[in-house]
Amino acid sequence: MTTTTAPIDRSAGGEELRRIVNVARLHLTNRFSLLVLPWIILGIIFAANLVIWWLIRTVAGDAAMQDAGEGMQFSGASSFIFVYMMVVAVQAMNATFPFALGYGVTRRDFYLGSGLVFIVLSALYALGLTVLNVVERATNGWGLGGRMFDVVYFSTENAVTQFVQFFLVLLFFFFVGAATASVYVRWKSIGMIFFFAALSFIVLAAIAVITLSESWGNVGQWFVTNGPLGVALWLLVPTLLSAIAGFFLLRKATPRT
Amino acid sequence: MSTIVQVSGLSKTYGSVRAVDDVSFTLEENKITGLLGRNGAGKSTLMSLLTGQEFATRGDIRVFGASPVENASVLQKICFIKESQRYPEDFVVKHVFASAPWFFANWDADFAAQLIDEFRLPTDRRVKKLSRGQLSAVGIIVGLASRAPLTFFDEPYLGLDAVARQLFYDRLLEDYAEHPRTVVLSTHLIDEVSMLLEHVLLIDDGRIVIDDDAENLRNSATTVVGTRAAVDSFVAGHEVLHRESIGGLASVTVGTLDAQDRAAAAAAGLELSPVSLQQLIIRKTGTTTREFEQSA
Numbered sequence: 001m002t003t004t005t006a007p008i009d010r011s012a013g014g015e016e017l018r019r020i021v022n023v024a025r026l027h028l029t030n031r032f033s034l035l036v037l038p039w040i041i042l043g044i045i046f047a048a049n050l051v052i053w054w055l056i057r058t059v060a061g062d063a064a065m066q067d068a069g070e071g072m073q074f075s076g077a078s079s080f081i082f083v084y085m086m087v088v089a090v091q092a093m094n095a096t097f098p099f100a101l102g103y104g105v106t107r108r109d110f111y112l113g114s115g116l117v118f119i120v121l122s123a124l125y126a127l128g129l130t131v132l133n134v135v136e137r138a139t140n141g142w143g144l145g146g147r148m149f150d151v152v153y154f155s156t157e158n159a160v161t162q163f164v165q166f167f168l169v170l171l172f173f174f175f176v177g178a179a180t181a182s183v184y185v186r187w188k189s190i191g192m193i194f195f196f197a198a199l200s201f202i203v204l205a206a207i208a209v210i211t212l213s214e215s216w217g218n219v220g221q222w223f224v225t226n227g228p229l230g231v232a233l234w235l236l237v238p239t240l241l242s243a244i245a246g247f248f249l250l251r252k253a254t255p256r257t
Numbered sequence: 258m259s260t261i262v263q264v265s266g267l268s269k270t271y272g273s274v275r276a277v278d279d280v281s282f283t284l285e286e287n288k289i290t291g292l293l294g295r296n297g298a299g300k301s302t303l304m305s306l307l308t309g310q311e312f313a314t315r316g317d318i319r320v321f322g323a324s325p326v327e328n329a330s331v332l333q334k335i336c337f338i339k340e341s342q343r344y345p346e347d348f349v350v351k352h353v354f355a356s357a358p359w360f361f362a363n364w365d366a367d368f369a370a371q372l373i374d375e376f377r378l379p380t381d382r383r384v385k386k387l388s389r390g391q392l393s394a395v396g397i398i399v400g401l402a403s404r405a406p407l408t409f410f411d412e413p414y415l416g417l418d419a420v421a422r423q424l425f426y427d428r429l430l431e432d433y434a435e436h437p438r439t440v441v442l443s444t445h446l447i448d449e450v451s452m453l454l455e456h457v458l459l460i461d462d463g464r465i466v467i468d469d470d471a472e473n474l475r476n477s478a479t480t481v482v483g484t485r486a487a488v489d490s491f492v493a494g495h496e497v498l499h500r501e502s503i504g505g506l507a508s509v510t511v512g513t514l515d516a517q518d519r520a521a522a523a524a525a526g527l528e529l530s531p532v533s534l535q536q537l538i539i540r541k542t543g544t545t546t547r548e549f550e551q552s553a
Contacts, residue, residue: 016329019329022359022360025359026356026360027345030345091346091347092345095345096345096346098342099344101310102337102338102342103356104308104332104337104360104405106328107327254311255343
């Protein structure tokens with residue numbers, strides 16, 4: 001048996017909060033896969049990058065490394081963390097949801113507890129990535145001119161805005177993952193087929209409209225005008241819509257196998 | 258005895274399939290009820306409805322006096338680990354027992370540890386890597402150690418050997434005696450559990466066919482064996498549930514017999530034997546023994 005922490009206050013006022021926090025604890029029962037493994041993977045990718053940077057610098061010299069460093073802004077070596085968190089959200093809805101119902105948890109408490117975990121994890125990982133980003137800048141790319149955490153979409157000079165950006169992007173991946181998985185839990189594979197068909201249609205329609213109206217320049221301009229932080233703030237719109245959609249989808253979902 | 262579950266006119270349809278069809282019954286507090294029936298009869302669907310996991314198409318469900326759907330105060334008192342229960346992707350067995358106390362107020366960690374030991378469950382193994390029997394043991398341990406006021410066991414013994422099944426029956430009875438609670442046990446190993454059951458609900462094709470006290474049921478049928486002529490004259494006027502004959506001998510299952518009937522049978526040289534719950538249920542659902550065993 002693993003150690004369990006002290007029981008949470010059972011007073012009537014804190015009753016609802018207690019239930020929601022317990023769902024959050026349920027998600028974090030296996031701390032390794034949510035709190036440790038992603039950092040190990042990140043460490044391995046980082047170590048591999050360090051070796052490559054050192055090789056480039058040794059073989060091709062500082063100038064070439066400086067050049068490569070610019071290009072690395074686009075490498076996305078740390079972007080796996082966003083995909084990882086999306087998978088975490090998908091599994092939470094798909095596998096932890098039916099389990100929690102067996103424990104007598106309501107759909108509402110489950111969703112709110114899950115949302116709480118998503119927000120806490122987003123803050124935790126945003127903080128870690130921000131620290132790494134700041135160190136990377138301060139050490140001129142770990143003394144090698146390499147770039148892994150100071151990447152193109154997140155380039156701001158301020159550590160606070162940097163944190164906000166990471167945080168918002170993580171939230172986006174969590175809640176979009178949760179909403180998509182909720183479609184599956186609610187309507188199974190039929191739901192997925194219609195969901196992705198609709199999504200493809202919307203994306204294609206948007207591309208068609210932009211292309212036909214020759215607006216790609218405006219789209220690019222929009223990204224430039226809003227800046228990385230502005231774009232991240234705009235992400236809150238789909239994030240919130242996903243969070244709300246996920247809630248209503250899951251409230252009518254049944255755990256069929 | 259107070260009523261803990263009250264169901265009236267309950268139906269659940271999936272497209273054109275009537276999984277539960279206009280069902281009404283009540284469950285008394287602190288009894289062990291057997292929910293019996295063949296595969297696909299609607300047992301799991303009924304339990305999912307009672308625990309708010311499925312939504313009813315029609316009808317009314319009251320559990321602890323209120324609808325269980327999205328009702329935290331009701332659901333907190335319920336434990337329902339399904340036969341096909343899914344577990345979180347990354348769960349190791351010990352995670353199940355570490356998280357259970359957060360959801361079950363009466364959780365007994367010592368009892369759980371004892372059961373883990375007795376069922377020889379490997380606590381460091383991933384839930385996904387467990388055998389069918391070990392997975393059943395996880396569900397049984399959660400169901401027993403949670404001591405939820407209303408506990409559902411859905412085919413809890415799948416993949417368990419005879420020793421482990423007996424262990425489950427023994428621990429259930431012992432713990433139930435010390436901590437009375439309402440237990441619903443769905444199974445098709447009827448003879449094995451018939452000693453545990455105080456009440457029987459038999460569901461067939463989505464409908465409740467029997468809703469009776471187990472004791473009443475055990476006395477509700479008797480098999481009469483003897484020469485064909487003697488048996489035939491004896492059973493005339495009685496409800497005949499089943500008839501078999503070989504040569505000049507006949508074996509006929511009839512309904513309830515009173516003391517006078519029994520005396521008459523003895524005088525006629527007929528042999529009377531009680532009918533097992535399983536035999537009775539097979540007669541009532543109109544299936545042959547072979548069919549029933551195949552469904553198990």
